[in-house]
Amino acid sequence: MRAHASPADICPGRAGLGRSVGSDGSDLKNRTRRGSGRPTLADVAGRAGVGSITVSRALRDPERVSEHLRRRIAAAVEELGYVPNPSARALASARADVIGVLVPSLTNNVFSEVLRGIHDGLEDCPLQIQFGNTHYSTREEERLLRVFLGQRPAALVVSGIDQEPATRRLLEEAGCPVVQIMEIGPDPVDMMVGFSHFEAGKAVARHLVDVGCRKIGFLGARMDPRTQRRLAGYRAVMEAAGRTARVTTTAAPSSASMGVSLLHRILESEPDVDAIVCNNDDIALGVLFACQRAGIDVPERISIAGFNDLDMMSVAFPSITSVRTPRYEIGRCAIAMALAAIAGERPRESVVDLGFELRIRESTRRRGPEK
């Protein structure tokens, strides 16, 4: 069985890698020096018969090296299996080719879409993503941010606009582009990409009013700042329409089964609700299933609206009205803005509103005038 690098036994003898560095008869004098046992820039340079700085240039900025040498260097890199050492690069250049990304959750498919957009936005550019999960904790957010800043990242992407003052200060002094995502607001640290959750909350509520619902309830789980703003949008519409807000929430994480219990809870206190605005699509699905199970007709007796427009919403039976949010696009746009800023281009607008779109479906069919 193979031995591992325990902290005690790392390096010098270097586990017998297949690759024998410099079989070119160098001073291999069994000098058990520290190194990693891999070819370095200098090895490549020696092989190609050029200075190491030229190799460095050939790799980073091929334009500035003659065709001739470029070819020789590429061959040497290939033969030696040279891979650049990112730590050395970061140390020497005082900046890491890393973009730090902070999101509050991983299980939430909202953020996995955002991450997908971020990855796609990076395409084949040599930046790496350094990823952190704050678990919806501002303390953890600050801690992770400090860790990230220690690496002098090329850019930072953080979720939301409600950073603690200390965290905000760290971001302002980060010395690199910062993109706040998911939401927009009046006072960006640097740049923002997202949409207005308040407006989205209003849009759903207004739609339910418009299709003739009277007693419109709101179900929410894990009331993070974005959810709170959607709730505020709902409340604003209720008030403007002279309706009573009927809100049931929980701090627990959101899920379909939570949707089931929230529906039961709201039906206890408000037995006559005829529409449910759901925090998100998981809740909405739970509510739909709970209605089906209880024999409550959707949408005749209760209309349902979700949020995020997961793929499932359009195939559910009945299909569920939801708000399509540009999750993937937010990720892509955030990275595009970060890359532009790294390249020194200031965006025309530092706050980008990607909007949202109400997708009206069977679960909120228009009703006739009541009884």
Add this chain to the structure above:
Amino acid sequence: MRAHASPADICPGRAGLGRSVGSDGSDLKNRTRRGSGRPTLADVAGRAGVGSITVSRALRDPERVSEHLRRRIAAAVEELGYVPNPSARALASARADVIGVLVPSLTNNVFSEVLRGIHDGLEDCPLQIQFGNTHYSTREEERLLRVFLGQRPAALVVSGIDQEPATRRLLEEAGCPVVQIMEIGPDPVDMMVGFSHFEAGKAVARHLVDVGCRKIGFLGARMDPRTQRRLAGYRAVMEAAGRTARVTTTAAPSSASMGVSLLHRILESEPDVDAIVCNNDDIALGVLFACQRAGIDVPERISIAGFNDLDMMSVAFPSITSVRTPRYEIGRCAIAMALAAIAGERPRESVVDLGFELRIRESTRRRGPEK
């Protein structure tokens, strides 16, 4: 230009971050040197009146420094707002405090659960996760692996057991612990955590046979190796039971709407199927909705079984039989094994089977003897 930082004159005059280091009236002579403009180990050492190596030890291995100095050093770290530079550490010690994790997908909630387990397993240990998304491409897997190896990671976690030969060789020569996750097999590169997808596929199929289904179809999307093995398990049971395998698959990614179209496709070629084994729960949900919409009674006319046991399965109406897979546990276990191996402990068993559990629900109720 002046002589460089000899231990005596360590750099008090840094670039003006908000934080004013050492207002202790030093020689700030406007020397625009390269550095990052942040406090370094040497700054802390100067402040605490000790050697820099002692600070390094106090930070990495506090036991080995006297209580007295440890306190002084901690104070200096605090005052200066010192944050270690991970690149310098990695360069000097020839290894990074990073665990590389390769997964094939982000949107797939299977892997987001695994990642959650990985993050939780890391707790407050100082390792970082370096995360890569292979998009189910073996080429991309190899490329990312090379990138990761360039950083000399402390450990590597990869998904699946079907690496290309070249990729496998890279893993074998990585010189660090390697954990293959999601599946188990006879020939680990190093360690494995997962369960048998073949057995899981068999378990579902056998269950449907046992409850009296006759014509059992299989629907699959994105047929990755794990899905293939579940399909093989299904086929094995069909054959043993003398039944015809009725398989409809697509290479496209899995989703609920794909479940809908797969159901329509299988009903065209096999109008009399009375049970559907689904690749995963998204498909199963799509199938359920499509049945509801088409007026096909579940489970009386068609039984449905999913895979993964998402939260939704238990609240669906009817609730859907599925196979609970230890996704979160796989992540935790993989990290635990990696950490143990980093610490030099060899696990008793290098292959850990975390098993699976068939959750029988309403969608596969037992049927009476057929007509």
Add this chain to the structure above:
DNA sequence: GAGGCGAATGGTAGCGCTACCAACTTCCCT
């Protein structure tokens, strides 16, 4: 009391790379 051993601390020399300059080569303009 001499010798020795372990614990605590420090000095030095890099890790592999890039920033900064210097040098050297063309080639064009006056």
Add this chain to the structure above:
DNA sequence: AGGGAAGTTGGTAGCGCTACCATTCGCCTC
């Protein structure tokens, strides 16, 4: 022909940290 300008290449000195010793000091053993 001389004097740059522009393009190429190389040397040197670190980036901030840790490995590897060397040194110091206290304390125990014989």
